[in-house]
Amino acid sequence: MRKINEIFYSLQGEGFHTGTPAVFVRFSGCNLKCSFCDTQHEEFRMMTDDEIIAEVCTYPCQMVILTGGEPGLSIDSQLTKALHAAGKYIAIETNGTCVLPEDIDWVTCSPKEGTTLKLHHIDEVKVVYVGQDVSPYLKLPAKHHFLQPCSGQNTNDVIAYIKEHPQWRLSLQTHKLIDIP
């Protein structure tokens, strides 16, 4: 049984896969307490893997995004194998502090200050920019490096930073711009 906060169908609003239809599985609970966190994830219902897969499969898309809270605290290879057996493509939104199952198809790591990363593979780094020194995150071996404004409040600062440091790209939380989940 796993603690599920919500399962919903929307478009990926952030990062490389922006605009892609996806089922979001939001796990409850996190090991960090980021001051800027935009997500209420404490409420939960307990679900079996069969129940999670069944609900995910009520939607027609292939992409499933595991998020939270911190999904790395809740998932294992039993769940990823079951999602793959159901034909799904598995993406994850993680703060990077947990070891993950090896077979996740797309890892988006959003590192937080003062933490130690335990990931063996990162496809996309996506840092919430709050004026911190983000230069160490450019060295992370990922295909894509995104900076994301914090709650859309400092977009001009992020644009200015990226123009000075063009290895970065802008990630907007587009779901908030168009008012979808």
Ligand SMILES: C[S@@+](CC[C@H](N)C(=O)[O-])C[C@H]1O[C@@H](n2cnc3c(N)ncnc32)[C@H](O)[C@@H]1O
């Ligand atoms: C709610 S977190 C859940 C996954 C995981 N705990 C993490 O932090 O990556 C999902 C994404 O939203 C980002 N995020 C959280 N609060 C935000 C905010 N106020 N503005 C912009 N992005 C935010 C996180 O950095 C992460 O990339």
Ligand SMILES: Nc1nc2[nH]cc(C(=O)O)c2c(=O)[nH]1
């Ligand atoms: N549309 C949409 N895209 C997202 N990408 C990452 C999200 C998250 O909360 O992890 C999120 C979310 O909550 N909604």
Ligand code: SF4
């Ligand atoms: S790690 Fe992610 S879910 Fe946890 S508090 Fe930070 S932004 Fe929120």
Ligand SMILES: [Mg+2]
């Ligand atoms: Mg969100």
